[in-house]
Amino acid sequence: MRYNLYLTCPRGLEIECANELEEMGCENITIDSGGVFLTGDLRTIYTVNHLSRLGMHLLLKIVQLDCKDERTLYHEINGINWTKYISYIQTISVNFRARRSWVTNTQFAALKVKDAVVDKIRAYSGKRPSIDIRSADVPIDVFLDGTTCNVYLNTSGDALFKRGYREKIHKAAINEALAAGLVKLTKWSSPDPLFDPMCGSGTFAIEAAMMALKIPPRATRRDYSFMKWLNYDSYLWEDVKLDAENNINFSSKMKIYSSDKLIENIDMCRASAIKAGVDKYIRFSVCNIKHFRPLTEKSGFIITNPPYGERIGGDDEELEFLYTTINERFNNFCKGFSVFMICTESPFLEYIEATPSSSIPIRNGKLECNFIEYNIPSAEIRSPNA
Numbered sequence: 001m002r003y004n005l006y007l008t009c010p011r012g013l014e015i016e017c018a019n020e021l022e023e024m025g026c027e028n029i030t031i032d033s034g035g036v037f038l039t040g041d042l043r044t045i046y047t048v049n050h051l052s053r054l055g056m057h058l059l060l061k062i063v064q065l066d067c068k069d070e071r072t073l074y075h076e077i078n079g080i081n082w083t084k085y086i087s088y089i090q091t092i093s094v095n096f097r098a099r100r101s102w103v104t105n106t107q108f109a110a111l112k113v114k115d116a117v118v119d120k121i122r123a124y125s126g127k128r129p130s131i132d133i134r135s136a137d138v139p140i141d142v143f144l145d146g147t148t149c150n151v152y153l154n155t156s157g158d159a160l161f162k163r164g165y166r167e168k169i170h171k172a173a174i175n176e177a178l179a180a181g182l183v184k185l186t187k188w189s190s191p192d193p194l195f196d197p198m199c200g201s202g203t204f205a206i207e208a209a210m211m212a213l214k215i216p217p218r219a220t221r222r223d224y225s226f227m228k229w230l231n232y233d234s235y236l237w238e239d240v241k242l243d244a245e246n247n248i249n250f251s252s253k254m255k256i257y258s259s260d261k262l263i264e265n266i267d268m269c270r271a272s273a274i275k276a277g278v279d280k281y282i283r284f285s286v287c288n289i290k291h292f293r294p295l296t297e298k299s300g301f302i303i304t305n306p307p308y309g310e311r312i313g314g315d316d317e318e319l320e321f322l323y324t325t326i327n328e329r330f331n332n333f334c335k336g337f338s339v340f341m342i343c344t345e346s347p348f349l350e351y352i353e354a355t356p357s358s359s360i361p362i363r364n365g366k367l368e369c370n371f372i373e374y375n376i377p378s379a380e381i382r383s384p385n386a
Ligand SMILES: C[S@@+](CC[C@H](N)C(=O)[O-])C[C@H]1O[C@@H](n2cnc3c(N)ncnc32)[C@H](O)[C@@H]1O
Pocket: 170, 172, 173, 174, 175, 197, 198, 199, 200, 201, 202, 203, 204, 259, 260, 261, 262, 265, 287, 288, 289, 290, 304, 305, 306, 307, 308, 312, 322
């Protein structure tokens, strides 16, 4: 059976997400804003849930409806044969999103959808499924664009950025899917050296190492929505996992360095890296950026997420000092390096005396950011007479 699927992803990473799906052999890939359309069978659903590093939720489209008001919304949703997908002993949840539409209150619209689903199942079996907004067996996603209403089953359940390797997290950490996507955007590959000198909980380093070793991003996750479906095929799921396991390449030589000024952050990084199975491949150290220099390396990649004063970073004076220091370290000690930083539109970026070679708009949670690349000229280019 072929399904129409939609993989949501962080805004700004749609092309990388589509590339990743192509590498997995998915078909009919089309880029949308905030996600990617694709088609596939049950194996595709299991594979994408197991292997996608950039995806957030994999949704399976049940139907497209035309709903011009509250009454037609209830009527059309109630017309779906829900008993094909949900039994009364299961729990459900409804996530409703709308744009350019008559809906003014999405929570109220979600309640209408829930009533329509529950009424349908009760009419068929005499009993109704319960609601569980946190971890429903069958999460339902509804997107209304104008009057076009797409109804999906969420195959993932918990968001796919939840890899399961983090117990503690830095308060300004970026999510794992975004970190993996940004690492992909740098075009880094092992054995080129990769540094994060302000690593917080070490998300870039851990995601990069898992990527290079081909460790499935959620190798230890046990729970997906599709496992609660009536057609769940546990043999197929085991087969998908086995295929991925056989692809892991532990022999990869890696030079990934992750540092932060705070020892508690480095402790947190180590604990997560151990859980992710990549601690042997990352060199963690406590280091203030004012002492940072990639000693033996003549070129390589730096990817980092400096404080920008939103959740952490201190007052303007501290940030001014920090960005001046970053500028001094990168320009004097990282010659020949490609430097990538994810930042909000910060006035402190003016302290970086280099012209960005690219800047890609990226959404980091609620913050509009840019992923900026600086190519620091190599020593030879800078001093032609030397
Ligand atoms: C936005 S957080 C990084 C979050 C990280 N990307 C993650 O996913 O957890 C910024 C980090 O920069 C570190 N930092 C701030 N000033 C620093 C400095 N002078 N030297 C080194 N690290 C610094 C902070 O301790 C914090 O962990």
